[in-house]
Amino acid sequence: MTSSFRIAVLPGDGIGPEVMAPTLDLLRAATERVQLALATEEHPAGAVCWRDTGEALPKATMAACRAADAILLAAMGDPAIRYPDGTEIAPQLDLRFDLGLYAGVRPVRVIPGVRTPLADPRAAAIDLVILRESTEGLFWSRGRGEVLNDAEARDTLVITRATTARLSDFAFALARARRGRGGKNLVTCVDKANVFTSFAFFRRVFDERAAQHPDVRAAHQYIDAMALDLVRRPWDFDVMLTENMFGDILSDLGAALMGGMGYAPSADIGEAHAVFQPCHGSAPDIAGKGIANPTAMILSGAMMLEWLGQRHGDPRALRAGGLIRRAVDAAFATGRLVTAEHGGAAGTRAVAAAVGTAMAALDPAEAA
Numbered sequence: 001m002t003s004s005f006r007i008a009v010l011p012g013d014g015i016g017p018e019v020m021a022p023t024l025d026l027l028r029a030a031t032e033r034v035q036l037a038l039a040t041e042e043h044p045a046g047a048v049c050w051r052d053t054g055e056a057l058p059k060a061t062m063a064a065c066r067a068a069d070a071i072l073l074a075a076m077g078d079p080a081i082r083y084p085d086g087t088e089i090a091p092q093l094d095l096r097f098d099l100g101l102y103a104g105v106r107p108v109r110v111i112p113g114v115r116t117p118l119a120d121p122r123a124a125a126i127d128l129v130i131l132r133e134s135t136e137g138l139f140w141s142r143g144r145g146e147v148l149n150d151a152e153a154r155d156t157l158v159i160t161r162a163t164t165a166r167l168s169d170f171a172f173a174l175a176r177a178r179r180g181r182g183g184k185n186l187v188t189c190v191d192k193a194n195v196f197t198s199f200a201f202f203r204r205v206f207d208e209r210a211a212q213h214p215d216v217r218a219a220h221q222y223i224d225a226m227a228l229d230l231v232r233r234p235w236d237f238d239v240m241l242t243e244n245m246f247g248d249i250l251s252d253l254g255a256a257l258m259g260g261m262g263y264a265p266s267a268d269i270g271e272a273h274a275v276f277q278p279c280h281g282s283a284p285d286i287a288g289k290g291i292a293n294p295t296a297m298i299l300s301g302a303m304m305l306e307w308l309g310q311r312h313g314d315p316r317a318l319r320a321g322g323l324i325r326r327a328v329d330a331a332f333a334t335g336r337l338v339t340a341e342h343g344g345a346a347g348t349r350a351v352a353a354a355v356g357t358a359m360a361a362l363d364p365a366e367a368a
Contacts, residue, residue, distance in 0.1 A: 006068045010044075014075055014283050015292035018294075020072070022298070031316075034316040045058065047076065056089045065099070069312075071276070074278070075282040107128075107129050108234070108264070109258065110259070111263060113333045113337070129240070130254055132243075134247075136160060138244055140156065161205055168210070172218075176215065185238065187238070190241060191223065227250065230257070234257055251264070252279070261280035262293025264278065264280065265298075265300040266278065276307070291339075293351060299324070301324065
């Protein structure tokens with residue numbers, strides 16, 4: 001086991017620094033309780049960085065990310081700061097492509113005490129993962145699209161066998177790991193194979209890999225039907241495998257089921273690197289007001305610790321991640337901690353303080 005993990009910290013833009021600071025405090029508190037050291041170092045990147053320096057992801061920042069054990073990212077971009085072609089500045093996408101972070105892990109779990117828009121009491125048991133391919137699909141065309149004679153625009157969707165196969169294997173391994181924690185031992189391939197050749201290929205590769213994992217159930221769903229069923233019966237799903245754009249859209253739907261983007265953590269994982277960040281954006285309209293919900297950022301930090309524990313076989317990191325996750329549940333469980341997006345008065349500091357207080361009352365030995 002390592003004596004310390006090196007974390008590259010990218011606070012970014014808007015509310016990014018506001019939610020990152022208390023998250024780092026909670027990460028340090030959790031790791032100290034399990035005798036694990038974290039070495040964190042902040043680096044510039046994002047829209048403001050591009051505006052001020054001409055670089056959205058400086059070479060030194062990229063080098064630090066490559067050298068780190070994990071990357072913790074808050075939020076990047078600002079609609080008011082754009083590239084000359086009108087597109088928004090999104091170095092988080094550059095990280096995914098440059099580091100080969102093919103597996104976008106988007107947990108959808110209702111936190112006890114947080115209101116969900118679904119009235120059905122079964123909504124309290126929603127616990128699934130949207131697994132979004134993050135390096136190809138329609139996003140492969142980022143920077144490659146073309147406009148022909150100002151009369152026609154084209155973007156190309158790319159699906160490769162190699163990436164689809166390893167993402168499918170990742171999905172089956174994830175479902176297998178989740179079944180010990182109440183998961184349904186199910187992977188659902190979400191596509192549009194009835195219309196597009198690329199998605200028929202995506203499904204065929206998935207089915208080939210499913211045959212290599214006979215202990216896990218495999219199913220199929222068209223993307224339009226899945227959008228319907230994520231509202232109608234989300235409690236029936238476990239791990240959902242999607243192309244990049246489909247996963248992008250369904251992830252936001254999943255965040256709504258949880259109570260909002262402020263509760264939705266995520267990870268982008270590759271063979272050698274991983275980035276952990278909340279699903280929400282930089283929200284410049286509320287930056288500096290102290291009302292940003294830090295829960296998604298905090299849970300992304302917990303995901304980072306758990307990934308480090310699994311990757312390095314370090315039970316201390318697993319316990320620290322579990323400690324933070326249990327503390328979040330305990331802080332919200334009474335229903336009295338209500339964040340701004342639900343009309344409550346709990347701002348960034350209040351949420352972080354409540355999680356910290358809850359964590360101090362928990363036994364780290366029971367947290368993994």
